[in-house]
Amino acid sequence: MSQDVYRDSGFKVFFFSNDEARMHVHVVGNEGEAKFWLEPEFCYANSNLPVEALSILGRSVKANEDEIRKAWTKHFC
Template sequence: MSPAVYREKGYKFFFYSNEEQRMHVHVVGEDGEAKFWLEPEITLAKSYNLSVKELNKLEQSVRDHENEIRAAWQKHFG
């Protein structure tokens, strides 16, 4: 199960239900994917097939939606 937190500009921001406990969010789009840590601060964990420009935009989106992501994490994982 991978609950979506939100979608933006062709990207889906979501969690995998059966994964590590450190707070993070996955992002997948048509051309690639990424994972961002939210703790201890927002940083790129890994990416595949995305440009630096795309990654910068995605990181900014995670920053803009940080409270929403954290709330969804708490709701889903408890």
């Protein structure tokens, strides 16, 4: 089961309920998908997105980090 956090520019940002414990989100859209770690520091874990899309989405995830953290805490804690 996945928990949607938000959508941006045709991409869905979400996490899986049974995924690993380290805080992160998945991003998926028509152009591909990516995974961003929020801990221990913000970075992307893997991606098959074009570099430009990855950069835009990275900024979006970083800008919405507080919302993501709140959704994560609400869901898992």
